[in-house]
Amino acid sequence: MKVIDYAARFEGLDSDVLFELEYGTPESGSGRSDPDAPQEYVEQLLIVLADWRARFLDGSRTDADDYRRCLDAVREAWLQYSFRWVDGPNLPYPFDLPRTEAER
Template structure:
């Protein structure tokens, strides 16, 4: 049975990390939860990467998208706070032919 790596990264963004820390109602205080979640995803990325390199998987574009999602989510989570700077979301530029 093949692991559905892309599904593990679906919907990943900084809002999800904030929900892990504060809960959906905003009253939680588990400040380790976002980091632990990202660490789990990094383990999955490492496994996925190894499979791409050994040729047992061929979904390199999906891997890159997942890696970019992890980077973007952590970047936004790490530097977004009430009263902080107004950051673009996402930091990536629009792809060719796509307008923001």
């Protein structure tokens, strides 16, 4: 039976990826915008997370740390994407506290 590498689907995910989905890259020069593309992409990732979660509940997966890391990546990317705009506030990236501060 083939083991699904769920975590691979989240590699490199950040708000910049979501912006590229919406606006393209400077190299592409397409000038087109697809405002629905980031949401559709995140929805697909949420479906992956839901399936992955179901595998934990049925006992067929044990990679909980990877699951949590990927869930946090989706949260952070969507948060940053949702609240970033030209001349907007200077937001920290990521919002998580550094590990040393979080352990206090």
